[in-house]
Amino acid sequence: MKHKIRLTINDELYEVSVEPYKTLIDIIRDDIGLIGTKKGCGTGDCGSCTIILDGKPVNSCLILGVEVDGSNILTIEGLRKGEELHPIQKAFIEHGAIQCGYCTPGMIISAKALLDNFPNPTEGQVKMALSGNLCRCTGYKKIIEAIMNVGSQ
Amino acid sequence: MVLKDPKIVIEMKGIGDQYSFIGKRVPKIDSIYMATGEAKYLDDIKLPGMLYAKVLRSPHPHAKILNIDTNKAMKYPGVKAVITAEDTTKVKFCHLPVTPNKMVLADEKVRFIGDEVAAVAAIDEVTAEEVLDLIEVEYEILPAVFDPEKAMESGAPKIYEDCENNIASTFVREFGDIGKGFNEADLIFEDRFTCPPVVSCTIEPHGCIASFDISNRLTVWTTTQNPYNIQRALAGVLKIPVNNIRIVNAYVGGAFGNKSVILPLEPIAAFLAKKTNRPVKLVNNRQEEFISTRTRYSMIIYLKTGVKKDGFLTSREAKVITNNGAYNNKATGITLLTCNRIGNLYRVPNVRTKAFIVYTNNQYGDALRGWGGPQAHFAVESQMDIIAEALNMDPLELRLKNANQSGDTTPWGWKISSCGLTECLKEVARISKWDHKRKQSGPKGIGMASVIHTGGGSMGTHGGGNYSEVFMKLNSDGTVNVVTGDSDIGQGSDTILTQIVAEELGISMDNIKITSRDTDVTPVTMGTWGSRVTFIGGNAAKSAASEMKRKLFEVAAEMLEVEPHNLEAKGGLIYVKGEPDKYLSISEVAYSSIVKKGETITSKVTYSPKNTSPPDPKTGYGNYCPTYSFGVHVAEVEVDEETGKIMVTNIFAAHDVGRAINPLLIEGQIEGGIAMGIGYALLEKLQWESGKTLNPNFCTYKIINSTEIPKIQTLLIETIDPDGPFGAKGVGEPATIPTAPAVANAIYNAIRVRVKDLPITPDKILKALKEKQKGELIGKK
Numbered sequence: 001m002k003h004k005i006r007l008t009i010n011d012e013l014y015e016v017s018v019e020p021y022k023t024l025i026d027i028i029r030d031d032i033g034l035i036g037t038k039k040g041c042g043t044g045d046c047g048s049c050t051i052i053l054d055g056k057p058v059n060s061c062l063i064l065g066v067e068v069d070g071s072n073i074l075t076i077e078g079l080r081k082g083e084e085l086h087p088i089q090k091a092f093i094e095h096g097a098i099q100c101g102y103c104t105p106g107m108i109i110s111a112k113a114l115l116d117n118f119p120n121p122t123e124g125q126v127k128m129a130l131s132g133n134l135c136r137c138t139g140y141k142k143i144i145e146a147i148m149n150v151g152s153q
Numbered sequence: 154m155v156l157k158d159p160k161i162v163i164e165m166k167g168i169g170d171q172y173s174f175i176g177k178r179v180p181k182i183d184s185i186y187m188a189t190g191e192a193k194y195l196d197d198i199k200l201p202g203m204l205y206a207k208v209l210r211s212p213h214p215h216a217k218i219l220n221i222d223t224n225k226a227m228k229y230p231g232v233k234a235v236i237t238a239e240d241t242t243k244v245k246f247c248h249l250p251v252t253p254n255k256m257v258l259a260d261e262k263v264r265f266i267g268d269e270v271a272a273v274a275a276i277d278e279v280t281a282e283e284v285l286d287l288i289e290v291e292y293e294i295l296p297a298v299f300d301p302e303k304a305m306e307s308g309a310p311k312i313y314e315d316c317e318n319n320i321a322s323t324f325v326r327e328f329g330d331i332g333k334g335f336n337e338a339d340l341i342f343e344d345r346f347t348c349p350p351v352v353s354c355t356i357e358p359h360g361c362i363a364s365f366d367i368s369n370r371l372t373v374w375t376t377t378q379n380p381y382n383i384q385r386a387l388a389g390v391l392k393i394p395v396n397n398i399r400i401v402n403a404y405v406g407g408a409f410g411n412k413s414v415i416l417p418l419e420p421i422a423a424f425l426a427k428k429t430n431r432p433v434k435l436v437n438n439r440q441e442e443f444i445s446t447r448t449r450y451s452m453i454i455y456l457k458t459g460v461k462k463d464g465f466l467t468s469r470e471a472k473v474i475t476n477n478g479a480y481n482n483k484a485t486g487i488t489l490l491t492c493n494r495i496g497n498l499y500r501v502p503n504v505r506t507k508a509f510i511v512y513t514n515n516q517y518g519d520a521l522r523g524w525g526g527p528q529a530h531f532a533v534e535s536q537m538d539i540i541a542e543a544l545n546m547d548p549l550e551l552r553l554k555n556a557n558q559s560g561d562t563t564p565w566g567w568k569i570s571s572c573g574l575t576e577c578l579k580e581v582a583r584i585s586k587w588d589h590k591r592k593q594s595g596p597k598g599i600g601m602a603s604v605i606h607t608g609g610g611s612m613g614t615h616g617g618g619n620y621s622e623v624f625m626k627l628n629s630d631g632t633v634n635v636v637t638g639d640s641d642i643g644q645g646s647d648t649i650l651t652q653i654v655a656e657e658l659g660i661s662m663d664n665i666k667i668t669s670r671d672t673d674v675t676p677v678t679m680g681t682w683g684s685r686v687t688f689i690g691g692n693a694a695k696s697a698a699s700e701m702k703r704k705l706f707e708v709a710a711e712m713l714e715v716e717p718h719n720l721e722a723k724g725g726l727i728y729v730k731g732e733p734d735k736y737l738s739i740s741e742v743a744y745s746s747i748v749k750k751g752e753t754i755t756s757k758v759t760y761s762p763k764n765t766s767p768p769d770p771k772t773g774y775g776n777y778c779p780t781y782s783f784g785v786h787v788a789e790v791e792v793d794e795e796t797g798k799i800m801v802t803n804i805f806a807a808h809d810v811g812r813a814i815n816p817l818l819i820e821g822q823i824e825g826g827i828a829m830g831i832g833y834a835l836l837e838k839l840q841w842e843s844g845k846t847l848n849p850n851f852c853t854y855k856i857i858n859s860t861e862i863p864k865i866q867t868l869l870i871e872t873i874d875p876d877g878p879f880g881a882k883g884v885g886e887p888a889t890i891p892t893a894p895a896v897a898n899a900i901y902n903a904i905r906v907r908v909k910d911l912p913i914t915p916d917k918i919l920k921a922l923k924e925k926q927k928g929e930l931i932g933k934k
Binding site: 029036080085096098099101103126128131133135136138140 | 178192828
């Protein structure tokens with residue numbers, strides 16, 4: 001049996017009917033159609049599916065849609081304002097923090113959650129904030145530099 | 154929707170200041186799509202009526218298939234098709250031209266846990282997954298063998314009836330006179346090194362969508378770095394003509410050599426699509442990524458080296474045993490390159506390598522960032538430090554004495570056109586404060602390792618030649634379309650090729666649109682592997698741009714009433730040399746040619762290096778690569794002797810990149826290569842027990858994360874290769890290769906413990922420390 005849930009995603013309200021076993025990542029990607037959030041493992045280990053749920057970064061593959069009825073969600077699509085990129089997005093591009101780009105949405109969202117709480121993070125805080133986001137291409141260095149650069153501005 | 158370009162700061166401190174685009178830190182041109190979530194990867198594509206597939210895999214490492222009953226599964230609601238080998242062509246495939254023995258779905262036998270047995274297409278993924286349990290397969294379990302050395306023993310279980318001792322292939326490559334070489338040596342060293350099976354761990358899993366149209370034309374969207382390999386192989390397996398197959402790859406979420414040839418995924422999706430008349434998507438889950446995708450070949454390397462007291466190498470002999478796994482793929486080519494890296498790193502006058510490629514009941518292997526290089530270098534560079542210590546010589550000095558030099562032809566026939574190995578060694582020692590830090594005592598240590606690698610692909614190891622083609626089209630407003638068959642898989646080749654065309658044609662990068670990754674549109678090329686696209690694809694792009702410029706100059710010369718050779722192009726304008734006021738814009742010339750005269754301007758160039766020769770079939774002699782890349786990594790570590798835990802604190806990396814076309818992207822390659830190399834050194838290994846992978850997830854198979862990345866300092870050495878585009882050569886794979894041996898050497902420097910078996914995990918450190926203490930006690934008695 002399907003359950004009707006309401007989600008506010010990137011400031012827009014959505015009402016969807018979902019199976020009780022359906023994970024938030026699948027709802028965001030399949031039902032809402034926001035495919036910027038990626039699925040890398042489905043077991044909460046890689047962080048590609050990171051979203052901000054009621055202010056906190058979470059792995060959306062580990063959450064059932066029916067658990068979070070009424071919640072507020074930010075995905076990668078919600079960061080830019082029209083044509084203007086978010087400073088974290090700009091910094092990732094300028095610092096060469098993106099290679100294949102598959103982990104990038106999750107990385108940027110984790111960075112956003114960190115900077116919302118700690119606008120001037122230490123390098124240690126940045127590394128800890130990204131410790132649940134795996135990247136196989138960049139070696140993390142330029143990602144850390146990009147976030148530190150946003151923090152220092 | 155057009156996104157406003159971010160204000161990208163291009164630092165002008167790039168190395169090639171005589172150039173407008175070469176040597177500049179240009180951000181990747183497609184990164185805006187990735188930063189915004191706009192980039193569409195395979196799993197983001199949904200077609201109308203699309204079905205979802207799942208694969209039933211063998212739970213046994215070696216068994217006969219007695220019967221498969223799909224009746225219950227077929228009746229399950231939502232299931233549209235269930236296929237077994239009987240529904241396929243039963244064509245056996247293999248990438249290299251050796252004995253093909255892998256089938257899309259196994260018919261008589263399964264040979265590893267994860268071998269594909271049957272597949273289902275259903276209305277959704279959940280249904281497809283559930284129904285796998287309803288397919289009933291009756292197996293007769295056969296004895297299995299997992300260790301390649303045991304598999305070679307007489308009496309070992311036979312994986313193929315017609316294959317004696319499970320040896321899939323074997324070869325000897327000998328140059329010079331090793332007997333004489335060892336006679337001349339003052340000291341001889343013999344060691345055994347082992348390298349583990351590791352997987353690519355691309356964050357995007359392998360996957361594809363197959364769809365037939367009404368006239369039986371097949372389109373496959375897939376996660377590949379080489380669309381033409383997939384197209385050719387699929388045509389063979391499906392028995393349909395090549396031009397009836399269109400391969401499109403969306404953005405590729407990491408590949409590292411591991412997405413260059415077909416997996417059974419693409420043909421399974423195609424057979425299901427054919428049977429159901431609907432598009433079929435098949436994407437691996439993460440567990441399948443670990444148990445069924447192909448590993449970097451695990452190898453055992455017996456290495457024997459002779460050396461004079463003054464440090465000059467006289468002879469090297471190696472026996473390389475490659476764990477081929479259950480099926481053939483690339484092991485002959487990769488093991489050949491392992492052997493010739495053993496023969497070609499440093500000046501070794503006499504070399505003999507013997508290779509055994511051995512079947513086991515494990516998942517099979519493939520390329521993974523380095524084509525046999527990581528394995529060869531771990532052995533050679535670990536042993537170089539063993540030699541240096543015995544000679545009481547600084548490892549840096551030993552390497553400098555034996556370093557390859559520009560102009561060398563190695564005994565193997567490699568012609569080294571440009572070589573910055575000596576500069577890399579000296580400079581990386583300088584920036585790492587090598588002399589000072591070598592004198593410090595544990596638990597801190599410092600170690601180094603070098604790399605020699607193909608800097609532009611290689612011949613004969615990948616089944617044939619080495620070529621790329623670029624097609625260019627000028628539009629009436631002066632903008633340009635560039636079409637390449639080489640794939641950008643995140644390394645940034647689209648950006649590099651755009652920079653090259655912009656520089657050569659004298660137009661801005663914004664006026665160039667590059668298209669890749671679609672076999673209906675792009676020219677035939679060999680794709681992305683072997684650190685080849687900058688060199689081979691870059692040369693094709695440079696020549697195509699040059700040809701377009703020649704044609705533009707012909708039109709402009711007529712308009713300006715001068716001779717074409719008196720013209721030059723820069724900043725979107727065509728000038729008369731020496732007369733800065735006399736010019737036309739490229740858009741004016743283009744408009745005049747195309748719209749007014751009806752003469753379109755295009756160019757097409759195929760680049761294939763002239764200075765290479767494929768391996769001689771009998772001896773293996775040849776200059777396989779148009780250029781060779783060199784590099785040196787210095788690692789600093791801290792070892793906790795109580796727990797055995799190793800922390801890499803610093804990596805200094807110097808690379809001979811020919812010319813740094815884009816330092817920002819090269820640094821990215823090197824930093825990512827280092828991260829993967831540290832994983833190989835300390836963490837990564839598929840834990841196989843009786844053929845079963847015990848760690849098929851990121852929780853138990855660790856790759857390094859953001860908290861474990863050390864400080865990295867990169868140095869780019871420009872040797873300006875005579876044949877490279879603007880002097881450039883490839884760096885993608887060399888970036889990862891020297892890391893593991895540098896870390897191993899640093900560990901030895903810290904605690905005098907030599908681990909010859911990767912990965913160097915805390916338990917191995919503690920065991921070795923215990924043995925060392927025992928040895929010291931015996932020594933005291």
